[in-house]
Amino acid sequence: MSSTDRYIPDRLQSPLQRRLKSWETLLLAVAVAIFTFNAFASPYFLNAWNLSDATFNFTEKAMIAFAMALLIIAGEIDLSVASIVALASTAMGAAAQVGASPATLVMIGLTVGVICGAFNGLLVTAMGLPSIVVTIGTMSLFRGISYIVLGDTSYGGYPAGFKFFGQGYVWWVFSFELALFAVLAILFGVLLHLTNFGRAVYAVGNNPVAALFSGIRVNRVKFILFLLTGLMAGVASVCLTSRLGSTRPSIGFGMELEVVTMVVLGGVNILGGSGTIPGVVIAAFVMGLVTFGLGLLNVPGIVMSILIGALLIGVIALPRLWGMWRG
Amino acid sequence: MIRRYLQSREAILSAAILVLIAVIALRFPAFITPANLANVFNDTSPLMILAIGQMIVILTKCIDLSVAANLALTGMVVSLLNIAAPDLPLAVTLLVAVSLGAVLGMFNGILVWKLNIPPIVVTLGTMTIYRGIIFLISKGKWVNAHEMSAPFKALPRHVFLGFPVLSWIALAVILIAIVVMTRTTLGRAFYAVGGNPHAAVYTGLNVGRTQFWAFTISGALAGLTGYLWVSRYAVAYVDIAGGFELDVVAACVIGGISIAGGVGTVGGAVLGALFLGVIKNALPVINISPFWQLAISGAAILIAVVLNSRANRTRGRIILKQTEPVA
């Protein structure tokens, strides 16, 4: 075969052009619109401390959402994250009762998270079970253990040094949680978008069979992602427990739905294969801003949940309706 | 026929429930008095009705997480209706409950069928929307017993031929569901669409439309349960039956309904619900804190899904013909 001089360009569009047309841009526009609307609607909105307080609405959920985004891109899901938060918090509470140091508490919280994640991961990868069923089961199991331990009582009495993770400020209005959120956003963004592992996550999520045939250790990738999700639930548990200063078995109840909503709103395909971390970051801000802004206007939380639910369906339905309408 | 039944999932589950009851009875004979068993059945009625609806949805490869919210919304609507028009015949109330539930289910179904949005996203969204709407129409207030008319509250508790009407309704739903699933074209279509969507197209079935009807049925049953729930407990507020959708899914998984679609029976769903019902009712009797219930049902889900996957291991395509002489 004579070698041809046909040249295939790497890209047809510049990265900038593509970015302008992306989901993330649309979402960013929504975020800006909500921000502007809020700024006009309430005189209390444009206050650095108020805005700083508002970030607590989403930082803990977003930490889990980063790992969940990777897991969903890889074609799996973990509905047990809120229960992992509860179980980790319960373990930390029990340790705090016998006088564990803040460092020990953090270690315990993270370890419980990793163990729970490993348990989910093993059931899904080693036994080949569907993750949605497995994690609905562990969702009851993990929180159930918290209920067995605590019943209708609660743990309090966390050491003073432990308060920093949920209540401390790094600099001026920037809380420790917000700083951690930023660091984790960058770490997960790098992991997903700039490493071989991230590429494998996309490959597995798009077509697990072809990924396996391409020499990717599919089950190993999935197991690591369950571990990471468990770990991040542990991290969120440390922050939430520290912020609340007490542990009830109902801690973080229903959080998994908000995490999944955040991920899907961020443009991650619930069926796997596509999505970005910047999208999830913007979605976190959108959800935080909506909640905070409406809160300032004295709109009750439950009504905000209508908006969140409508947003979740709307962001997927509108482009499809648009496509149908245009033929 | 009998031998085949003995090897079925339903038989194994029935045996598990009987063993469970027997073990409890060894220590606490009062548990197996007919009156108490009838009470367990009555208590489990809402779960059984919802599990049947959920089963149909899961058969078609979908999931309906909005059932509990649908129940709560319909319950609130009929309660407010009862306040506004206390003399409205109960038949009309029931009709409103079932129709409203069906409409809410159809909304899910339309989004899944026409816009092709993944069912988990759709119902996650409508779940929060429906709950939010309850708040809007009730302005966050409770509807209490004294506001409801006497006949409205009496129906589920009314004793007819020795059993409460609630039990009779559950029984009727079970029987109708068995007839629909085994003796109608639609019932068989649910199995076909979930079991082998590709082949269903060859048979001339419309997959999306069949899924739409599954959501409609699930919604109608949730609506029916909505009335029964608020009248039985004589109270309606935003959070009734909160998290109950997970119990419903759990009952289905325990009942051997495969989340992958196409596998499951009405009997399985009912037995799965009864299994959870027996545990819930037995815990106080045997002096175990009710806080154990969640962990036990979580463990039951995991055990059930592991056992089911073992039973469903597919056999390989057999090429070698051992019995024939090899040339």
Added chain:
Amino acid sequence: MQPQPSAAAPVAILALDAVTKEFPGVRALSEVSLSLYPGQVTALIGENGAGKSTVVKVLTGIYQPDGGRILVDGRPVRFANAQAAAAQGITAIHQETVLFDELTVAENIFLGHAPRGRFGLIDTAAMIARSRDILTGIEAEIDPTTRLRDLSIASKHLVAIARALSVDARVVIMDEPTAALSHKEIHELYALVDKLKAQGKAILFISHKFDEIFRIADRYAVFRDGQFVGEGAMSDVTQGALVQMMVGRSVDQIFPARRHNPGKEVLKVVGYDHPTEFADINFSLRRGEILGFYGLIGAGRSEVMQALYGITKPSKGAVRIDGDVRIIRSPADAVAHGIVYVPEDRGRQGAITALPIYQNVTLPSLGRTSRHGFLRLAQEFALAREYTARLDLRAASLETAVGNLSGGNQQKVVIAKWLATQPRVIILDEPTKGIDIGSKAAVHEFMAELAAEGLAVIMVSSEIPEVLGMSDRVIVMREGRIVDELQGAALTPETLVRRAAGIGDME
């Protein structure tokens, strides 16, 4: 060359007139014609990819033609969906059994047209009774109340046949009906076909097995590359003439000239056994060699290759690479040992169609293009460009999603992906299935080039000219076993067909 039906022939029950069907990048059918007459069995003959399955889907309403007409009793009709075709009395027994495991045998037979009783409910008793009648009629001893999942594959096939008979069919299409049947069951099927013929039904019979076609068919129609080649009465044709029509061209015209010059042995497979798929597989492969694997569909060739590649586990046997015993537990192991596999099912197993070309190409080679686990896009693009250019890939840019390419170009991406890993052994499973002629030639030429460079190539193929034109040696498999190894003068189309189908073994 174009035998016309005799003037006395009755009107065709069902006919295609210059029907065309296109898919993105491929013209599956190009103005084909086909006529089915009452009381006659027409054999549809062609290689894989000739368009036979597409014809079945057009006839049964699954696909709508892009051009041409479908005629029923001489009148043009349109089938909007599968039910519209069924309403005209057209029924098909498909290659993959399209049945439902969780339903009973009777429900499978009557799904969509069950007898109704009171209140419009399905009359289960009548359904079971009628199922029993139909099953008895085809001498299948199957209880209609059994759930389908509890049946063997052969029994499932009989249920599919019973389903086809449960409607008042005028046209019965059988797509490779004997592929999963045993010797005895095949003879029962012949009797059944004779019975249907006697009832005046028109039968379209698709098969690769020539003995079968000559036993049962009255007429034949030959397709090649989506085009109609010819038709006529079976009594007027010989096996050789049919093979000639199927293949259609003299073999060395389009295949690259090659010199057989094998080097050192790289791969040796000894005593490979799998509990259900294959047994007693022994072969060796040398550098610079192209080893063909020929056999009918379901002979176990792909299963052997997938075991070799670590997808399925054999129960016994050893693999030696350069003389050392290697344990391969996963594709990742195989790739590490220099064995790569281009699967038959491109869309499902080969390419990740939603991802861009360059990401597909570099996926198994990321270790080389990255540093400390971090991607380096410039290196990735360079590697992807190098290998796609070698294969003469045609695409708008390397960022194009693979799914937007034609079948032939998708295959080039998959092959480029594996070459970029610099393998020692490349296994190509049906490498040119469903791709256009131009890409076919490019793939063939490239295979020859690879072998000349010293790569060891295994080619699994069901296309006789490809096997003959490309292979240095050919291993023939049948029913999970190696039945022959052919080389040189012994390598003829007739021997291949005979050995693969087992003709001449049964006496």
